[in-house]
Every structure is written in structure tokens, then in C-alpha cells.
Amino acid sequence: MSGFEAKLAELGVSLPDAPAPAANYVPYVQSGDLVFVSGQISAGPDGFITGKLGDNMSVEDGADAAKTCAIALLAQVKAACDGDLDRLVRVVKLTGFVNSTGDFTDQPKVINGASDFLVAALGEAGKHSRAAVSAAALPLGVAVEIEGIFEVK
Template identity: 50%
Template sequence: MSDTIEAKLADLGLTLPTPAAPVATYAPAVIAGNLLHISGQLPFDDGALMTGRVGEDRDLDYAAHAAQRCALMLIAQMKAALGDDLSRVVRIVKLGVFVNSAGSFTDQAKVANGASELMIAAFGDAGRHARSAVGVPVLPLGAVVEIDAIVQIG
């Protein structure tokens, strides 16, 4: 499955980034039983952090692209935590999507679709997940989106 997932991403013109190192005191991923919990991942595009506030200085398309970039980083963290073996992923259980957004912005769910659609494209039906999408006034380092995940593993 690992090669298949990366092949599906390649077909979309995407490659997995190097997993980001933590920016504070936490583990990027923790395995507890058959669940892999992945800490919040920030969006990087061409090595640069995607920053801003949706509905203020960033638009929906920018934020949805940032959510997709977070999803790629989540998959990279899965691969690292599972010894480069994405075939151990059974299901994407849940994504928690935090959107740095203006008080008047109410399309957090549409931003989150950038990540959700990528998980489904990469993992098929196993990529369909529960999800939260919430607006927040600020995120670490000024990121426009942050996403964490719970993944069932075998």
C-alpha cells in the first residue's frame, strides 16, 4: 500500500515532504494500541510556512491549499512513525482542522475539504474520516491552518 499511496500522490503531482520536526516539547506522533495519534501539522509550500488569516488577508482557495499541504505532512508523519510502511494504515479515523480565520469567516468546512479530499484520494474508502473544522483567532507561527489526526493501524 505504501508504494500505492505514494503513486496515487505522484499521479496528483504531489510528493511527500520530509516530516517536520516539532517546534516545541511534544512528539510528532504517538502509537497507542492500534491508533496512531499525530500532532498538529502546519502547512509548508516549497519550504515556506503558509501564514495569514482567512477572510482577512487570505482567501478560501489559499487556505484549502494549505489544508492539503497539512494533509501531506500528516501522511509524511505516518510514514515516519510506521517505519516507512504506509501499508500499516488501516483507516484515517479523524482529522481535527483548525483554521486561522476572521470572525466573519464561516467556511472552515470548505477549507478542511482540502485535507479530506486528499486523504480520500490517497487512501480510498479508508481515507473517509470523522472531522472537526473550527475557526480560531491565531495559530502557532501565524500558520493559516493546523491539522492533527487519529489513524487506525495494523
């Protein structure tokens, strides 16, 4: 088990198989030392995590949904690295989209669910730049979608 995966195991997380794309795109593209991972939507063992922040979902539930996106992002990075997550150098940037009402303003607190998890799992390598934006709707009614840029060796 790799160093990063050992830390994930300590946190009670095992990476799933990388989710397959749902439309006409690829799950990731590597250009040089960067891997650009397509948006990963909030999903858990029971299916998609749906809801609208500011309406029928709490910030805490949204942050939990964002964490599932971060786990899926790492699964895609592992796939891009031929199964060796230790090739990950750092998380460079996340862009988080939050399905929220027009008056909801806590998008950063929601995306913290992903950011906090990545720092806990990866340490310094998990620190990243970020954007957290509102969306009137997301695919399949999910609560959160996050895309990421990662540096690998």
C-alpha cells in the same frame, strides 16, 4: 513504491521527511492500532503558509494550505510505520484549525482541502470523521493546523 505512495505519485505528490516538532512534544504517539499525530501546520516549499481567512486569504488558498497539512500528516504516519505507508488502514479523524476572523464561517470549506486530498489519495481508507474550527491565531501566523488520528496495522 507502496500502493498508497504510487497513488500519491499519480497525484504529483511525494511525501517529504516528517517535520520535526517545534516545541516540547512528540510528532506522534502510537497506542495500540491508533497513531495520534500532533498538529501539522501549513507549509510549502517556500516556507510557512500564513494568512487569516476572512481577511487576507481566500477559501481556495486556505484549502491549498490545508492540503499541505494533510501531506505532512501522511509523512508522520509513514514515519510511525517505519517507512511503510501501506500499514495505514484508515484515517479515523481530523481536527482542523483555521486562522480566521470572527465573522468567517467557511472553516469546513477550508479543511475540505485536506479531506478531499486524503480521499483522492487513499480512497475509502481516506474517509474520516472531522471537526473544522476557527482560531483567532495559530502558531507562526500559519493559516491552517490539522491534527489526526489514524489506524495502522
